[in-house]
Amino acid sequence: MFIFILDYLVPLQQVDTYLEAHRQFLDTHYRHGKLVASGPRPERVGGVILSNATSMKEAQEIMKADPFYVHNVAKYTIVEFDATKTCFNFLESLKH
Numbered sequence: 252m253f254i255f256i257l258d259y260l261v262p263l264q265q266v267d268t269y270l271e272a273h274r275q276f277l278d279t280h281y282r283h284g285k286l287v288a289s290g291p292r293p294e295r296v297g298g299v300i301l302s303n304a305t306s307m308k309e310a311q312e313i314m315k316a317d318p319f320y321v322h323n324v325a326k327y328t329i330v331e332f333d334a335t336k337t338c339f340n341f342l343e344s345l346k347h
Contacts, residue, residue: 252287252334253310255300257325263295265324272318280313297325307331 259266277300280286287301304310310329319325 252332253302253304253307254330254332255302255310255314256328256330257292257297257299257319258328259295259297259325261324266295266319269318269322269324276317280316285309285313 277286277289280302285302285304287303289298289300291298302310302313304313307329310331314320314327314329317325317327320327
């Protein structure tokens with residue numbers, strides 16, 4: 252699994268210009284089963300996305316499709332980890 256940590260690089264007014272396109276990007280990847288959870292960080296300094304991409308390469312491809320990344324609105328940090336413990340049936344639900 253991968254955690255995408257986004258840090259905004261521009262004022263919120265400029266972030267908001269790309270917010271709808273960013274939400275459409277998220278919706279597309281949720282439909283394809285590649286995203287698990289997402290949301291803004293407190294005080295809107297950026298966001299967090301949890302992805303079940305199968306490789307770092309795939310995670311980077313997802314990142315590169317985000318309008319926030321394309322338009323240099325946010326810097327991405329991608330953290331890979333092995334989810335060995337989760338809440339009840341969380342990992343099982345990702346397989347469907």
